[in-house]
Amino acid sequence: MRGFAQRVTVEHAIAWIDSVLAEFRSLPTVELPLREAAGRVLADDVVSPLNVPRFARSMMDGFAVRSEETYGATSYNPLALRIIGTCLPGTPFPTTVNSGEAVRIMTGAPLPQGADAVVPVEQTELSGDDVRVLGEVSAGKHVGQVGEDLRSGETVLASGRVLRPQDLGVLSSIGVGRVTVIRSPRVRIVITGNELLAAGTVPTGFQIADANGPMLESLVSRDGGEVMVSDIVPDDSESIRSALLAPADLVLISGSSSVGQEDHAARLLAESGELAIHGVAMRPSSPAGMGRLPGRLVFLLPGNPVSCLCAYDFFAGRAIRALAGRSTEWPYRQIQVPLARKLVSTVGRVDYARVKLDAGLAEPIAISGASILSSTTRADGFVIIPADSEGSPPGALVDVFLY
Amino acid sequence: MRGFAQRVTVEHAIAWIDSVLAEFRSLPTVELPLREAAGRVLADDVVSPLNVPRFARSMMDGFAVRSEETYGATSYNPLALRIIGTCLPGTPFPTTVNSGEAVRIMTGAPLPQGADAVVPVEQTELSGDDVRVLGEVSAGKHVGQVGEDLRSGETVLASGRVLRPQDLGVLSSIGVGRVTVIRSPRVRIVITGNELLAAGTVPTGFQIADANGPMLESLVSRDGGEVMVSDIVPDDSESIRSALLAPADLVLISGSSSVGQEDHAARLLAESGELAIHGVAMRPSSPAGMGRLPGRLVFLLPGNPVSCLCAYDFFAGRAIRALAGRSTEWPYRQIQVPLARKLVSTVGRVDYARVKLDAGLAEPIAISGASILSSTTRADGFVIIPADSEGSPPGALVDVFLY
Numbered sequence: 001m002r003g004f005a006q007r008v009t010v011e012h013a014i015a016w017i018d019s020v021l022a023e024f025r026s027l028p029t030v031e032l033p034l035r036e037a038a039g040r041v042l043a044d045d046v047v048s049p050l051n052v053p054r055f056a057r058s059m060m061d062g063f064a065v066r067s068e069e070t071y072g073a074t075s076y077n078p079l080a081l082r083i084i085g086t087c088l089p090g091t092p093f094p095t096t097v098n099s100g101e102a103v104r105i106m107t108g109a110p111l112p113q114g115a116d117a118v119v120p121v122e123q124t125e126l127s128g129d130d131v132r133v134l135g136e137v138s139a140g141k142h143v144g145q146v147g148e149d150l151r152s153g154e155t156v157l158a159s160g161r162v163l164r165p166q167d168l169g170v171l172s173s174i175g176v177g178r179v180t181v182i183r184s185p186r187v188r189i190v191i192t193g194n195e196l197l198a199a200g201t202v203p204t205g206f207q208i209a210d211a212n213g214p215m216l217e218s219l220v221s222r223d224g225g226e227v228m229v230s231d232i233v234p235d236d237s238e239s240i241r242s243a244l245l246a247p248a249d250l251v252l253i254s255g256s257s258s259v260g261q262e263d264h265a266a267r268l269l270a271e272s273g274e275l276a277i278h279g280v281a282m283r284p285s286s287p288a289g290m291g292r293l294p295g296r297l298v299f300l301l302p303g304n305p306v307s308c309l310c311a312y313d314f315f316a317g318r319a320i321r322a323l324a325g326r327s328t329e330w331p332y333r334q335i336q337v338p339l340a341r342k343l344v345s346t347v348g349r350v351d352y353a354r355v356k357l358d359a360g361l362a363e364p365i366a367i368s369g370a371s372i373l374s375s376t377t378r379a380d381g382f383v384i385i386p387a388d389s390e391g392s393p394p395g396a397l398v399d400v401f402l403y
Numbered sequence: 404m405r406g407f408a409q410r411v412t413v414e415h416a417i418a419w420i421d422s423v424l425a426e427f428r429s430l431p432t433v434e435l436p437l438r439e440a441a442g443r444v445l446a447d448d449v450v451s452p453l454n455v456p457r458f459a460r461s462m463m464d465g466f467a468v469r470s471e472e473t474y475g476a477t478s479y480n481p482l483a484l485r486i487i488g489t490c491l492p493g494t495p496f497p498t499t500v501n502s503g504e505a506v507r508i509m510t511g512a513p514l515p516q517g518a519d520a521v522v523p524v525e526q527t528e529l530s531g532d533d534v535r536v537l538g539e540v541s542a543g544k545h546v547g548q549v550g551e552d553l554r555s556g557e558t559v560l561a562s563g564r565v566l567r568p569q570d571l572g573v574l575s576s577i578g579v580g581r582v583t584v585i586r587s588p589r590v591r592i593v594i595t596g597n598e599l600l601a602a603g604t605v606p607t608g609f610q611i612a613d614a615n616g617p618m619l620e621s622l623v624s625r626d627g628g629e630v631m632v633s634d635i636v637p638d639d640s641e642s643i644r645s646a647l648l649a650p651a652d653l654v655l656i657s658g659s660s661s662v663g664q665e666d667h668a669a670r671l672l673a674e675s676g677e678l679a680i681h682g683v684a685m686r687p688s689s690p691a692g693m694g695r696l697p698g699r700l701v702f703l704l705p706g707n708p709v710s711c712l713c714a715y716d717f718f719a720g721r722a723i724r725a726l727a728g729r730s731t732e733w734p735y736r737q738i739q740v741p742l743a744r745k746l747v748s749t750v751g752r753v754d755y756a757r758v759k760l761d762a763g764l765a766e767p768i769a770i771s772g773a774s775i776l777s778s779t780t781r782a783d784g785f786v787i788i789p790a791d792s793e794g795s796p797p798g799a800l801v802d803v804f805l806y
Contacts, residue, residue, distance in 0.1 A: 038621035090598025177603025195493025200580025218441030
């Protein structure tokens with residue numbers, strides 16, 4: 001057993017992640033049906049093969065007219081036009097609108113030949129087979145013009161775009177039924193610890209049920225990663241080496257990350273690839289580590305569940321979100337509230353303090369050991385105390401990240 | 404054709420939704436494997452059947468000792484103890500630690516009989532078969548006590564809880580492998596419009612490809628709803644009545660929501676149930692409506708895609724998020740930026756203005772008709788102009804909701 005050679009700062013670890021992400025950006029592409037592509041990263045530019053709309057169409061329910069005939073029309077001096085038919089969406093109108101005529105038209109219907117504007121129904125009155133127009137319209141009024149939304153040949157969405165719900169609508173409207181996106185980052189979750197029983201098993205003897213597997217799986221899914229495998233692996237060199245080398249874009253190893261005699265993961269990573277960082281000046285999670293193997297990033301997460309959560313959020317989650325095309329920022333809502341009590345920290349390390357909100361104040365959770373996972377379920381969120389701070393006095397405004 | 408009898412305020416429509424949500428809260432429950440329950444709403448309290456930890460365990464890598472023997476130990480006056488073995492996680496230690504003895508112990512390992520504290524490895528030196536303790540520890544130091552995380556009989560999580568990743572960890576650690584949650588709200592998406600071709604089809608003639616179906620599906624999924632069915636339905640009374648009455652917790656009808664002659668949805672809803680609201684003082688989306696049928700909420704969304712998106716986000720999405728146990732707040736990140744140009748609105752209605760961010764300024768999108776879906780893909784977000792405002796001058800700080 002030995003201590004950590006050197007603990008790096010949180011900033012240093014994050015800078016390392018950001019610097020290696022570029023080369024991992026080149027995940028392969030995959031083609032998906034449009035309806036499954038929300039939130040995914042577009043791999044290629046999409047160019048519109050057509051104009052949207054492809055024909056002039058009405059933007060209102062009303063009457064298609066020849067605009068020059070409406071000049072001077074008011075409610076005191078209405079213009080009477082003969083209604084010669086109805087334009088419905090999807091159907092062309094068979095004849096031309098001539099002088100003295102109007103066509104009843106629905107929103108979205110193609111503008112009939114001869115007409116160049118639409119009078120909204122609210123500016124009309126019916127009178128037998130005639131419509132009385134109560135106001136002027138100028139040419140093109142309430143008409144959607146060809147290509148007004150999208151022009152044929154225009155780049156509609158650029159590669160790298162994280163697809164929004166409305167993007168799917170736009171792609172659908174130009175006839176795109178399948179899109180090529182970057183594959184989701186595939187994550188292998190490796191839970192080590194010979195004392196662990198499968199998640200959700202009733203623990204017996206001196207064994208405990210794994211808490212980190214289900215937690216990490218849902219964190220990875222939340223951040224846009226795809227959990228390939230999530231398994232408890234025996235804490236021996238052969239098993240952990242196999243897990244490190246099995247297919248994945250990212251490997252998360254929980255436990256086996258400290259410097260105890262049974263902690264193989266860091267040594268094996270250093271032997272097979274690069275152990276870039278081992279030990280971070282933070283609490284909890286100081287045994288966290290990270291490195292890489294050909295084609296993959298590896299994160300060493302402490303086995304203590306609070307440390308595991310914290311190291312995931314600071315480091316592994318950042319990489320997964322970035323590779324999935326999401327913001328690297330935390331997916332936690334942030335609010336500013338005053339502290340209910342003093343929050344103490346040690347200069348030289350970042351602290352991750354769980355807090356409860358009570359009457360608009362942030363109350364630090366008293367029991368906050370790295371093994372006390374319930375501190376993160378009793379808490380409403382957490383406060384980050386920077387390395388250069390000794391903490392904050394009661395009443396000080398702090399940023400709370402809400403779970 | 405007639406105009407809207409009366410447009411209600413956005414606040415009125417939201418208040419109506421909130422008032423009827425209570426009775427729709429009683430969605431049935433469903434039992435899920437723990438790993439699939441993240442983000443779901445717990446249906447029952449979960450009480451711990453056991454203490455966590457169930458045995459005193461070490462919180463550090465180090466040596467288990469009898470604390471009273473360490474009093475007075477310093478690096479100048481180290482205490483030598485004979486190492487009688489090693490405690491590993493998951494395994495009981497076979498003998499008792501007697502005076503003058505220590506046991507090498509790993510984080511998480513059960514504390515051996517006789518020992519009552521752990522000296523961290525950093526405060527020790529090895530010397531042959533002995534360990535030299537370089538500092539005092541008090542009783543219980545670095546030991547996780549029985550029930551310190553959770554007590555047997557304690558309510559671990561209360562019904563109504565939206566399950567976080569760490570909650571799954573806690574449930575796993577007490578042996579809970581399956582949980583009972585509220586069923587996700589089931590949403591039927593009904594796209595009307597005889598001019599519509601299936602989403603992603605290349606449009607021909609005067610027909611257009613449906614944009615709203617894929618958009619609404621991904622919005623519903625984003626907000627925690629389950630899309631049961633999403634179909635284009637002919638715009639006739641019989642088809643729309645059938646869709647309204649088919650199984651669902653919520654029905655979203657796109658199109659057929661205005662007051663044109665082919666707009667059946669509102670009339671049919673009024674005939675079969677309650678058309679609570681039809682017409683809202685907002686732009687776009689003024690033809691939006693809502694009401695209910697036995698056991699379900701119905702939202703009438705305008706067919707124009709921007710109006711559809713806007714009405715979904717203001718009304719339908721709120722209901723889905725609430726029923727799914729999520730915050731009713733928009734899932735958009737909010738930032739404050741100055742306006743690049745004047746943003747004009749009309750007093751008496753809420754405006755939903757798409758804006759682009761450029762050099763830290765919010766630039767209103769020029770082409771902003773309700774049919775121009777690309778205005779929402781070109782935009783970075785939107786600004787809401789309240790009903791009592793005429794807009795804002797250049798430089799005014801506005802809240803931008805980021806898509």
